[in-house]
Amino acid sequence: MSQTVLQVKNLRTYYRTRSGLARAVDDLTFDLKKGKTLALLGESGCGKSATALSLIRLVPKPSGWTVRMGEELDGAKVTQGSQILFEGKNLVEMPESELRRYRGCKISMIFQEPLTSLNPVYTVGDQVMEVIKLHQGLDAKAARQGALEMLKKVGIPEPASRLDEYPHQLSGGMRQRVMIAIALACRPDVLIADEPTTALDVTIQAQILDLLKDLQQEYGMAVLLITHDLGVVAQVADEVAVMYAGRIVEQGTVQQIFDTPQHPYTQGLFASLPGRQVRGARLATISGTVPEATKFPKGCRFNTRCPQKFDPCEQVEPVLIPQANGVQVACHLYAEVNAHV
Amino acid sequence: MFDSALAINLLTLVITGIFALFIFYLAQQEFIQEAWRRLQQNTSAMICLGIISLYVAVGLADSIVIPIQDGVATRNLTLIDLAFKDTPQEEGYSAPFAQQTYKIRDAKPVKGVHILGTNVLGNDVFKEALKACRTAIIIGGLTCLIAIPIGLILGILAGFYGGWVDDSVQYTYTVVNSIPELLLLVALLLILGQGLPQLCLALGITTWVNLCRQIRAETIKHRERDYVLAARSLGVPDIQTMFRHILPNVMHIVVILFTLRFSGLILSESVLSYIGIGVGADSASWGLMINSARSELAREPAVWWVLIAASGALFGLVLAFNIFGDAVRDALDPKLRTR
Secondary structure, eight states: OOOOOEEEEEEEEEETTTTTTEEEEEEEEEEEEEEEEEEEEOOSSSSHHHHHHHTTTOOOTEEEEEEEOEEETTTOOSSSSSSSEEETGGGGGGHHHHHHHHTTTTTTEEOOOOOTTEEEEEEOOHHHHHHHHHHHHHOOHHHHHHHHHHHHTOSSSSHHHHHHHHHGGOOOOHHHHHHHHHHHTTTOEEEEEETTTTOHHHHHHHHHHHHHHHHHHHTTEEEEEEOOOOHHHHOOEEEEEETTEEEEEEEEEEHHHHHHOOOOHHHHHHHHHEEEEEEEEOOOOOSOOOOOOOOSSSOOTTTTOTOOOOGGGSSOOOEEEEOOOOOOEEGGGGOTTTTTT | OHHHHHHHHHEEEEEEEEHHHHHHHHHHHHHHHHHHHHHHHHHHHHHHHHHHHHHHHHHHTTTOEEEEEETTTEEEEHHHHHHHHOOOOOHHHHHHHHSOOOOOSSOBOOOOOOTTBBTSSSSSHHHHHHHHHHHHHHHHHHHHHHHHHHHHHHHHHHHHHOOHHHHHHHHHHHHHHHOOOHHHHHHHHHHHOSSSSHHHHHHHHHHHHHHHHHHHHHHHHHHHHHHHHHHHHHHOOOIIIIIIIIIIHHHHHHHHHHHHHHHHHHHHHHHHHHHTOOSSSTTTTTHHHHHHHHHHSSSOOOOOOOHHHHHHHHHHHHHHHHHHHHHHHHHHHHTTTTO
8 A cells, every 4th residue: 555645624615606605525535545647537627627726835826725723614513624644744734834844745636728827928947937937946047957857757868948839830730748747846746637638639648648647656656537538547547536516426447437327417428429339329328417516416426316216315325335346435225235315 | 515417327328228227128028029129011000109218319319418617617518518519598578589579668689590580588489399399208207117117116015916915906906097187297396396207206296097907917927837837836935927928928018018108208298397396497398488478478469489499399299199009009919019
């Protein structure tokens, strides 16, 4: 069992919207382990990106916030606050100034759109050097050397001349490599990759994923990979957490989830993949749409779309329960052994 | 010993230096360089830039003071004064290229050639019009130096932080904006007293509002951009995020507003001088010349050349700035940018 680097417990991130309180991330618990990749899998709007932003506390204020212990919520005091434990400290309660030293240094993030994530008015070199100067306190010359090495490391050809180029002069794949160089310049312990390959075409996607995997092995980073792409999960992840409507519904190793999906939602996802059907037949779909974050149904949040719904689903919200093979599933179908029904 | 000639030269040097640094800073930026390349293809814009440069050169020449030993006293003369050193003073009005002074009786012979005639004191009008360039350039330049930092800093702070910071900045500029501009200027000049720097300060206080509002809106747009989020995710402090990452991306607004506002400021000066609260009577200004033309036009026969000289000079600069400003705006328009 490898060492746990970052522990997330009961993470709740809510947004105040015009139509009410949106529970974007509701009671998430997972661990990131050294050298391992956890994939957070889910469709748009299920709270994946909100989870990523919560980890480094960049949820857009003042509408969004991560619930802390002791604050007022719905007229009651919160007794179980969110915890993000890193090096024995809770990032949720940490002052902003202290947290800033962790961002980009020990916990880094890469984003979906490599063009918009780079500042258009600075050269690639400037932007890699900025983070090196900021966290390692090096002078311009040493920082430039560091930036050059990072660009070499992420496989950019002719790194010395690329240093002085602007983001718009690079291709999409190159830009994402630059983003990776920036994020990894300080050798972080944790890397959060928010759909890092969504904006890239398939061949580049494979290259970037390989690169991430190589660098992960070299640095021994824990990676949280956020994606909606089952193919990406299969290629790089060790563990998968399937997210639906702000909650994890199923969590296990890639092998377990891909071989024997247990939660009806996960089963639905795999059934809708092309390839397993007869040629010419329609693909299976999950009926209905994701409920809005302000109007989750009572009981199981999947009950409006679940083909296997039965009595307790509309009454009791299921919790993650470890199954015989070690997979955790939040579904009443697998909870008969428990007495709470 | 306080040397006044040195002090005046130093002031000129400082203002020119700040603008040179500003232009140097802008020239470093890729998209400004691109805009410049596009601007160079625009012939009318380049002609206007030439005209503006000519005015600025005259203004600068009038700002460089050289102490001249004149018998016992030392007189501080500018380069423009020196250029007109040999032009004689006449006895009162004389029309352009006239042989005699402008009087029905007792007309005196004119000693030199005055292409734009002479004014009531017998001074060359062309020289006066040239000397007023300096006032105009200082009014535009110094006011922008006062207004741009205020508008830029407050606008970025308000846009970036939102919340109560935004509320208080918005409240401040709404209050300033709700007072009629001319009334506010008159009130400020009554408090500050008359004079060139005071006028610049007063114009600066009324001018920053528009810039601030636009910078705020642009900052709000950029605050939500991924690169700002990425910078923050890398632990970049707020101040650095605002002034290193967002500032260069909103700088084009400053360039556009600056070039378009410059001519407005020069016109304001003329209007204020015309109603008697502009620069003091000791400085040369087109507004003062136009003001004096009020009574001159009522004379029989009318003295028209002072008005024509001042209005013409004013018209040339303002028109050049307006055409140039429009061209700059087009060149910096993101929609016209080809990537």
